[in-house]
Amino acid sequence: xxxxxxxxxxxxxxxxxxxxxxxxxxxxxxxxxxxxxxxxxxxxxxxxxxxxxxxxxxxxxxxxxxxxxxxxxxxxxxxxxxxxxxxxxxxxxxxxxxxxxxxxxxxxxxxxxxxxxxxxxxxxxxxxxxxxxxxxxxxxxxxxxxxxxxxxxxxxxxxxxxxxxxxxxxxxxxxxxxxxxxxxxxxxxxxxxxxxxxxxxxxxxxxxxxxxxxxxxxxxxxxxxxxxxxxxxxxxxxxxxxxxxxxxxxxxxxxxxxxxxxxxxxxxxxxxxxxxxxxxxxxxxxxxxx
Amino acid sequence: xxxxxxxxxxxxxxxxxxxxxxxxxxxxxxxxxxxxxxxxxxxxxxxxxxxxxxxxxxxxxxxxxxxxxxxxxxxxxxxxxxxxxxxxxxxxxxxxxxxxxxxxxxxxxxxxxxxxxxxxxxxxxxxxxxxxxxxxxxxxxxxxxxxxxxxxxxxxxxxxxxxxxxxxxxxxxxxxxxxxxxxxxxxxxxxxxxxxxxxxxxxxxxxxxxxxxxxxxxxxxxxxxxxxxxxxxxxxxxxxxxxxxxxxxxxxxxxxxxxxxxxxxxxxxxxxxxxxxxxxxxxxxxxxxxxxxxxxxxxxxxxxxxxxxxxxxxxxxxxxxxxxxxxxxxxxxxxxxxxxxxxxxxxxxxxxxxxxxxxxxxxxxxxxxxxxxxxxxxxxxxxxxxxxxxxxxxxxxxxxxxxxxxxxxxxxxxxxxxxxxxxxxxxxxxxxxxxxxxxxxxxxxxxxxxxxxxxxxxxxxxxxxxxxxxxxxxxxxxxxxxxxxxxxxxxx
Numbered sequence: 165x166x167x168x169x170x171x172x173x174x175x176x177x178x179x180x181x182x183x184x185x186x187x188x189x190x191x192x193x194x195x196x197x198x199x200x201x202x203x204x205x206x207x208x209x210x211x212x213x214x215x216x217x218x219x220x221x222x223x224x225x226x227x228x229x230x231x232x233x234x235x236x237x238x239x240x241x242x243x244x245x246x247x248x249x250x251x252x253x254x255x256x257x258x259x260x261x262x263x264x265x266x267x268x269x270x271x272x273x274x275x276x277x278x279x280x281x282x283x284x285x286x287x288x289x290x291x292x293x294x295x296x297x298x299x300x301x302x303x304x305x306x307x308x309x310x311x312x313x314x315x316x317x318x319x320x321x322x323x324x325x326x327x328x329x330x331x332x333x334x335x336x337x338x339x340x341x342x343x344x345x346x347x348x349x350x351x352x353x354x355x356x357x358x359x360x361x362x363x364x365x366x367x368x369x370x371x372x373x374x375x376x377x378x379x380x381x382x383x384x385x386x387x388x389x390x391x392x393x394x395x396x397x398x399x400x401x402x403x404x405x406x407x408x409x410x411x412x413x414x415x416x417x418x419x420x421x422x423x424x425x426x427x428x429x430x431x432x433x434x435x436x437x438x439x440x441x442x443x444x445x446x447x448x449x450x451x452x453x454x
Numbered sequence: 455x456x457x458x459x460x461x462x463x464x465x466x467x468x469x470x471x472x473x474x475x476x477x478x479x480x481x482x483x484x485x486x487x488x489x490x491x492x493x494x495x496x497x498x499x500x501x502x503x504x505x506x507x508x509x510x511x512x513x514x515x516x517x518x519x520x521x522x523x524x525x526x527x528x529x530x531x532x533x534x535x536x537x538x539x540x541x542x543x544x545x546x547x548x549x550x551x552x553x554x555x556x557x558x559x560x561x562x563x564x565x566x567x568x569x570x571x572x573x574x575x576x577x578x579x580x581x582x583x584x585x586x587x588x589x590x591x592x593x594x595x596x597x598x599x600x601x602x603x604x605x606x607x608x609x610x611x612x613x614x615x616x617x618x619x620x621x622x623x624x625x626x627x628x629x630x631x632x633x634x635x636x637x638x639x640x641x642x643x644x645x646x647x648x649x650x651x652x653x654x655x656x657x658x659x660x661x662x663x664x665x666x667x668x669x670x671x672x673x674x675x676x677x678x679x680x681x682x683x684x685x686x687x688x689x690x691x692x693x694x695x696x697x698x699x700x701x702x703x704x705x706x707x708x709x710x711x712x713x714x715x716x717x718x719x720x721x722x723x724x725x726x727x728x729x730x731x732x733x734x735x736x737x738x739x740x741x742x743x744x745x746x747x748x749x750x751x752x753x754x755x756x757x758x759x760x761x762x763x764x765x766x767x768x769x770x771x772x773x774x775x776x777x778x779x780x781x782x783x784x785x786x787x788x789x790x791x792x793x794x795x796x797x798x799x800x801x802x803x804x805x806x807x808x809x810x811x812x813x814x815x816x817x818x819x820x821x822x823x824x825x826x827x828x829x830x831x832x833x834x835x836x837x838x839x840x841x842x843x844x845x846x847x848x849x850x851x852x853x854x855x856x857x858x859x860x861x862x863x864x865x866x867x868x869x870x871x872x873x874x875x876x877x878x879x880x881x882x883x884x885x886x887x888x889x890x891x892x893x894x895x896x897x898x899x900x901x902x903x904x905x906x907x908x909x910x911x912x913x914x915x916x917x918x919x920x921x922x923x924x925x926x927x928x929x930x931x932x933x934x935x936x937x938x939x940x941x942x943x944x945x946x
Contacts, residue, residue, distance in 0.1 A: 202930075203563045204889065206541055290740075291732015292749070312670075312735035314907045394530075400671030401734050402904040417534035419893040420559065 196426040203420050216427035225403060226411060226428060230435070232318065233407040237386045237439075240325045244382060245375065247326070248333025255334065256341045267338070270331040278328070282395025285324045286311070289396070314404035317397045321405050324392050329385070333378050340374030341367070380443045387436055408432055489823040490519035496549040496827075497536055500526035503551070503810070503847040506603075506831065506840065514830045520823060533892065540565040540815060548818040549828065554591040554600065554811045555885035555895070558938055561594035562889065566813040569598045572825040578833060587851045590694060590884045591809060595941055601828050603840070604810035605851030607878045608681055609871075611745055611759045612636055612752035614776030616650065625649075636778045637752075638800050640682050640719050643781045647728035650751035664728045664751050666736055666744040667720065671903040673737035676895050677807040679902050681754060681780055682716035683708065684803030684883045688786040688795070692803065694943040695884035698894075699923075700789065701943055704936040706923045708898060709916035711794065712787035717912035721905055734906055746771060754780055756807070760871040761844030773867055777874035779881065780804045804878035806885065810848070850875060888938040890930050897922035 167173075197216055199209035220226055251270070255263050273281075288296050289310035297307035310320045344367050352362045390409045393399065399406035399414075408428065416425030496511065498504045507524040515522040525547070527535045533556065539546045540560065552560070560566055573580055578601070580588060587602040616622055617634060626634035630645050637643040647664025654662045667678045680697065687707060689696045699706055707713065724733045730744060738755060745753045746762050746769040753759070762768050763775035782802030788795050812831070814824045830836065832852075840848035841855040842864040855861055856876055865871045886894060898919045905915035927935045940946045 203537070203541065203559055204934075206563075291735055292730050293743075297732075307731055309732055309734075312732040314904075314909060397735075398670065398672030400900075400903050401907045402671065402900060402909060404907075414896060417537075418896065419890065420537060421893075 193426045193429065196423045197430060199423055201421075201423040209423070212423070216424050219424065220427050220431065225406075226408075228403060229406050229408045229411040230431075232405070233387060233389075233409075234435075236318065236322060236325075236389065236407060237383050240322050240329070240386050241379060241382045243322075243326045244330045244333040245379065247330045248337050248378070251330065251334035252337035252341055255338050267335070270334060272331075273328045274332050274335075276328070278391035279395060281324060281328055282392040285320075285392070286396050289320060311397050312401065314401045317401060317405040321389075321393050321396055324396065325386065325389060328392075329382060333382060336374055336378050337371060340371045344370045376443050376446075380440050383439050383443065384436055387432070387439070487517070487519040489820070489826065492518075492820045492823045493521040493523060494548045494820060494824055494827055495523045495525060495546060496551065497525050497527060497532075497539070497547045498551045499529045499532055501847075502845045505843070505846045506836070506848060510831055510836045510839070511827060514827055518823070518826075522827065540817075543817050545815075545817040545819065547815050548820055548824040550813050550815060551603070551810050552813065553808045553885075554602070555808070555887055555891050557591070557594060557600070557811070558886075558888040558891050558942070560813065561597075561599045562938065565816055566599040567816050567818065567821055569601065569814065569825065572821075572829075573598060576825065576829050578829050582852045582854050584851060584853060584879055586693075586806065586879065586882050586884065587809075589944070590942075591806070591811060591887075594887075600811035600813045601832055602809060602851045603812050603828075603832050604808075604848045605806075605875075605879065606756055606809035606849055607806050607875065607882050608677070608754050608780055608804045609757055609759065609874050609878050610636065610752060610754045610778045610780050611763065612776050612778065613650075613748075613771065613774055615774040616751055617776065636776070637781045639783050640685055640716075640781045641783075643752075644719060644722055644728065646752065647723060651727050651729075660726075661749075662751070663730045663744075663749060665723060666729055666733060666741045666750045666753050667723055668736060668738050668741055668755075669724055669734045669903075669906050670737045670740075671899050674807065674895075674899075675902055675906075676899045677805045678754075679713075679716055679720050679898070680805050680807075680883065681803070682719055683713050684805065685780070685782045685801055686712035686715050686785070686787055687789065688797075688801060689789040691943045691945070693881065693883065695886065696943050697803075697883060698886045699936075699939050701936075701940050701945055704927055704932055704939060706920040707789060708923070709913075709920035710787055710789070713916050714913050715787075717902065717905055717916055720902070721908075721912055724906055734903070745775075757849040757871075757875050758844075758847065760865060760868055760875075764865075764867045765844055775868055777868060777871045779874060779877040782881075802881045803883050804881055806879070806882040808885075884942075886939075887942045888935055890926055890935075893926050894923055897926065 198211060198213060200212045200215070201209040254260060255267055255270075257263065276284075288294050291297060291307065291309065291312055294310075296310070301307055309316050311317055348366050349362050352366055357365070388409050389407060390413060393405060393407060393410055394413075397405040399410045409432070412425050412428040412432065415421050415428060494515075496507055498507055504524055504526050507522070511522045511524070514520075532552065536547075536550055536552060537559065538544075540550070541563075550566075583602070584605065587605055591602055592598050592600040617636060623634045626646075626649050629649060634646070634649075635642075637646050643665070650662065650664040651660060652662055653660050668675045669678070684692060684697045687697050687710065689707070691701060697707060723729060730736075730749060736744070741753050741755050742759055742762060744750045745755075745759060748770040759775075760777060764772050766772065769775075779802055782800035784797050784800055785794055786797055786801045787793075812828045814821050814828070818824050837852055837855055838858050838860060840846060841850045841858070841861045850856060850861075850872070856872055861872065862869075885891070888894075901910075901915040901919035901922070904910045904918075905912050910918070937946065
């Protein structure tokens, strides 16, 4: 007979809550994928097995959206890492005036709700009333078709994402930089290493863990991008900026094809898990092994 | 002393009488308040479209001793929010305000209550409703499920001052060989748009354009295609909404020669010699703004442009706007003969794009009260206010609104406005109203967008759109979709 103070009883409510809130929907999504849920069939959705996945494999719009999403993740997270690292190195220097203020200001873009960011940039990039085009025309460049051209739409959304999330990457890299052992750098300097060599052989390896965490967090987040895309381009023109999250949203909530949308969500989950595993194994485990 | 006691007795009696009268009045008022203590929850979109619910509906609530809660959900999230609540049977709402092109999703699925018995017993004066709003947009399978509160239709808005300028008229005739008038055909529309596109201040940069279309994907750009398609397409059921599919086979009509010509002209309309730069990202608000800020000579859009054009807070063209029926075509593609044919009068059509329907949810616990509230909202002074108010988003939907002198007085600065609305409603084309309409609309918008980007030709775009439409139809069941489509046309 277990007593009420046993750990099992004490943790049971939390465990049950966790099961209900996370595992429950997961199983429901599996059930959805295996059935054909629509408005008309909602009371008794027919079992369709893996038909939703076979439809998915023939859906060129889905695959194009996936490719666009992977491109978006690669470009935005890559740029955020590079720019974030440069900013972090600058903010880490004590000989530059105002670094404390800059660190505080850097948080602002992260704190703004993505929907608000979307509306701000939609207005900024407005073809005729937007201040960005006005500025470009004033200084002698022509107006750019930020959101109205299929060549520009996706890079515009990338630009906004880079603007918003580079500070995040900079801040976590800055935290990593401040924990780099100074003794090693000083010892390397005494042994004749220049600043670049110290950076490559001491600073960068020390940052590997932080970089991996930053890459994983940002990649997962970028993969799921929805709000700013929804507001700025709405996936257009055509499907030029349509990414997986937006297509899934349309399918599930605009076309009410919940089963098919659930199969898309599962593919997204698998891709994100693979991406996360790559980052974690390649960077974190390699570092631990070293 | 006797006089004092008499006065006291009189006062006491008077007090008793006053109290008795007050109690009787209260009791009578309570008896008249058939919905006393009831609470109704209404789902609407925020901003100007909720104004009537925060004012008129609250008057009804005060009269009835009831409570009306207004829940506002953004336009872009309304569908998923409403459908989630209706499908799960949460009972969160008694009344939902939604556009009738969702009828195919909500009406046959049993998510709304049939209203015929209420209408039969009520005082809504159904005959006062303009037929298309009453018969086409409110019913499914012969059963009425909705009541229109907004008579949306496209109207052509143009710069009357420019069109009536003798210098402009002479210059136009010199260039195009015919008189400058409000365009009667879509071909003339292109000429006029091209003519007015110019550099007005002589700095070498074009700063005034002929027109502006809704061209952004996801911003209901398909209606700017349908407006042209309906003018070129002649079928027996055009004015019932028969421009989308063949009602016998469910084959799409969008990729017909009429469709190709419509999209070619839509694409031509967005050329830099007719439309402002960045037109492909213009949504409806950009189009409205372009017109009332004096950047373009003409646009076609919702009737809200009328009140906006005379509102000093928004308009730079007060007194300069004229309104007319949308252009048509003397040449039409006859779907029955499969040939282009000439007509003696321009074949005109105007999409009854969007609009707002009120429905009572099947889970409402107070359907009687909900219907009484709907009836209150769409009748009497409220409907006149809808026609007069510039900031409520509800456009005329009843005959009495067009006949009321107060409405004419409200638009005395733009006397053509109300007649133009009626002229467009008379040739109104109802939206597609079958299950999955949003999916069909997404597909056509996507391919229109590609054509507007010049990624594909109009013909290729429409062929691809028709292929997508067929896929959607087959996936949802050809027989079901055909039955629904024919029903929406009033054929079965």
